[in-house]
Structure formats: C-alpha cells, structure tokens
Amino acid sequence: MTSDTKQTEPVTGQTERLRELIAHARVVLWDFDGPICRLFAGHSASGVAAGLVEWLEGRGLHDLLTVDEQETEDPHGVLRAVDRRHPTSDLVAELEERLTQEELRAARSAMPTAFADPLIHTWKAVGSRLAIATNNSPRVVRGYLESRGLLACFDPHIYGRSQDLRLLKPHPHSLNRALTAMGAAPSTALFIGDTPTDCIAAREAGVPFLGYARNERKGKLLKEAGATDVVGSLEPLLAAVRSKGRHSCKPSE
Ligand SMILES: [Mg+2]
Numbered sequence: 001m002t003s004d005t006k007q008t009e010p011v012t013g014q015t016e017r018l019r020e021l022i023a024h025a026r027v028v029l030w031d032f033d034g035p036i037c038r039l040f041a042g043h044s045a046s047g048v049a050a051g052l053v054e055w056l057e058g059r060g061l062h063d064l065l066t067v068d069e070q071e072t073e074d075p076h077g078v079l080r081a082v083d084r085r086h087p088t089s090d091l092v093a094e095l096e097e098r099l100t101q102e103e104l105r106a107a108r109s110a111m112p113t114a115f116a117d118p119l120i121h122t123w124k125a126v127g128s129r130l131a132i133a134t135n136n137s138p139r140v141v142r143g144y145l146e147s148r149g150l151l152a153c154f155d156p157h158i159y160g161r162s163q164d165l166r167l168l169k170p171h172p173h174s175l176n177r178a179l180t181a182m183g184a185a186p187s188t189a190l191f192i193g194d195t196p197t198d199c200i201a202a203r204e205a206g207v208p209f210l211g212y213a214r215n216e217r218k219g220k221l222l223k224e225a226g227a228t229d230v231v232g233s234l235e236p237l238l239a240a241v242r243s244k245g246r247h248s249c250k251p252s253e
C-alpha cells in the first residue's frame with residue numbers, strides 16, 4: 001500500500017485492520033440503534049418495556065409473562081415473550097404497533113452517535129452501498145434518517161421489524177433481505193452492530209462483523225459473543241474511510 005498524502009497519525013494495528021475490513025466492503029449494512037444513534041437517549045427503553053407490561057396487565061394478561069419477563073428492560077423482550085405464547089396473533093400485532101409508536105416518540109430525542117453522520121456521507125461518497133438491518137420499526141428509521149439528511153444514503157434499503165417477530169435478529173433475515181435486494185455476496189459486505197444479537201446475525205449470514213461499543217460493558221458483551229473487531233468510537237473508522245477516498249478518488253476540488 002502506498003501513501004500519497006501526508007500521514008498525520010501513526011498507522012496502528014487497528015488502523016490497518018479497519019482499512020482491510022473497509023477494502024472488502026462494497027456493501028455496508030448498519031444496525032440502527034447504537035451505531036447510528038442512541039434511540040432511547042431521552043425516552044428510556046426500560047420505561048417503554050414497563051409500559052408494555054402495564055398495558056398487558058391492564059387487559060388482565062400479565063400471566064402471559066414470567067416474573068423475569070415482567071421486569072425486563074428490553075421492550076423486544078416483552079414482544080418476544082408474548083409472541084412465544086401467541087405467535088403472530090392480533091395481540092402481538094397490537095403490541096408491536098405500540099412499540100413502534102414509542103420508538104417514534106423516542107426518535108424525537110434520539111442522540112446521534114458521534115461521527116456517524118459524516119461517516120455515512122463519506123462512505124456513500126467513496127462508492128459503497130449502504131443498508132440498514134435493524135430490529136426497530138423501518139418507519140422510525142426512515143423518519144430519523146430523513147431528519148438528519150441521511151435518507152438518500154440508504155434509500156430504499158431499510159430492513160426492519162415486521163410483525164413476524166421470529167425474524168428479529170439474531171435471525172439473519174434482515175441482513176439476508178438486504179444482501180438479496182442489493183445483489184451482494186455476504187463476503188463483499190460488512191455489518192456494523194452493537195449487540196451480541198448483531199454479531200450472531202452477521203455470523204449466520206456469513207457477513208464480516210464490526211462491533212461498535214460505546215462503553216466497556218458493551219465491548220465485553222460483543223467479545224463474549226465472538227466479535228473479533230470492536231471499536232469504541234466511529235472516529236477511526238471515519239479516518240480509514242477518508243483514507244480510502246484519498247487513495248481511490250481524484251480530488252474534486
Ligand atoms: Mg443496536
């Protein structure tokens with residue numbers, strides 16, 4: 001590899017590895033909540049989970065959940081539990097719609113992940129194709145991306161939760177849909193996610209995985225799930241993609 005520009009930072013093992021991952025990634029798949037924004041930064045996920053449990057209780061249905069499930073801080077945990085007992089029922093559809101409404105509210109106070117916006121624009125500008133593979137509602141993702149001026153970078157490749165909850169990650173369904181729609185082989189893609197379920201879904205789909213962990217606890221969980229490449233910030237990734245752009249594109253100005 002040659003360098004045609006001034007190098008202002010040392011090339012570390014991580015930099016090399018990121019460049020390698022980027023070089024092979026013609027298609028970049030993104031999880032939404034985590035790598036792109038903190039969806040529940042201002043509207044807590046545990047509060048939403050409790051709200052769903054309360055709603056079930058109000059309908060005399062709290063026996064559907066075990067005590068542990070009633071105390072979960074993960075709204076998807078409530079949905080999955082109900083779906084296990086009443087698969088693809090109207091009740092599950094109603095709960096899913098309630099979660100979508102909560103996610104729409106949460107999106108108004110979502111916190112953009114540092115460096116995510118410029119990373120998305122830059123990656124698109126250097127010729128990669130981008131898609132979203134998320135367990136959140138595609139309506140929510142679309143609205144958020146539009147509000148940040150990012151929708152055109154992904155459109156129409158946004159694959160999210162449907163009412164068939166068996167297909168949520170760790171099932172690789174959303175990744176497979178993206179790959180099929182984009183005509184991409186798994187080995188030519190890269191998936192960026194922040195949870196063990198993302199890591200498992202990538203492995204199932206045969207897609208290389210890059211973990212994003214905003215704290216040590218999340219990093220540890222990703223490593224335990226088998227992730228070998230984990231970054232604590234998107235900044236070095238942005239630097240690596242910019243470097244790719246300098247090597248592969250003529251300067252535009
Ligand atoms: Mg996530």
